[in-house]
Amino acid sequence: MFDTQQVLMFMLAGVLLNLTPGPDVLYIVNQSLRGGVQRGLVAAWGITAGCFVHVAAAAWGLGAVLATSADAFNLVKWIGATYLLWMGGRLLWRTSQAGADGDQAQVPALIGHSDLHGRGPASKEVTGLWAVFFGAFATNALNPKVALFFLAFVPQFIPAHAPDPAWSFVLLGCLFNLNSWLVCMGWAVAASWLARRGQWLQRGMRHLDRLTGLLFLGFGLKLALTDAPTR
Template structure:
């Protein structure tokens, strides 16, 4: 097992890395700004669930396959790039909300506490949160660079004399994901706090969607142009 000092260093490095904005953070912030802190937190949980896929893949040796097989890497890479480009396109072509939409949203919110209308709206909200979760999950899980990051970063903190390196890897990977979840939730809370204090937020969100769309397209193109690891 890693020593206490190594674990603390690992946690500090993990927090600093998770504070760096990327596609995951962008997705969380966008959801929190548009739909409130609840959607942002659900997005944070989805991103963390995607990270656990990479930890499991790396621990089981699938990450090594991605690191050594150009075909496997490129398959996941193109899937991830296509998804990011699709996300960017949706944001770029999203229409700006009209004042009537806002009034209707408030009216529906008031109806949510009465009878059948409340049940319908609750069902729509639940399905919307599921879509947010799986969207965040896909944003992370379809990025092969994440599993390669785990392969490159985590082993540095596993002692050479560790009796079971695989379990040490899993432990550190889970610890990293816990740090990641806390930081991602912080991004969601911060974005929601900002949204409640911005004036004319609907108009601002229209421009934020365009900016987020451009960034997602940029991330998608960057991933598409990433070469498979040399071996």
């Protein structure tokens, strides 16, 4: 059903797109730097799970609704923008509190509490990992621009003679998400490797969190100012 060369081009384009830094990559890198590779990998799983929401929504026609209905797009847009702004503001507030207390070592991660190596009671660690997962999931699933991306990008690679375009979309979407998951895992491992070998990075973690908070505020504002697509 699919041409081999076309599929390879789709995979290459997907990898290059996933290498581009954005809110998803920022979330994974922050978690991996702050809590170790385990949290970064859990964040990667959460981001990938959010991508599957967009694939399923597009296959069921919900993505098309976002592309044609300004009200539906704006609803999801404001939910996603509010979430990103909340995360950015929350991180900035906590880093300022930690700075006021003079306790840099206790600066919390983006979602949940942990020290640099993710130590703590097993039950709290599991709860923290779930918080990381759902935070990553929400970062992706609540972004309507991701849904529009799938609608604009994937159909270009569906053959005109495909017997079932919806299932072709699902297959390509799953392939794209597999690539995305591998790239996200790579970001998590690379960030953790850098944290273990960069003492300067560990000492400047509070400043990194402050920068992360500002970037999330920027992403939230950018999303809030995004206009609904015209028909």
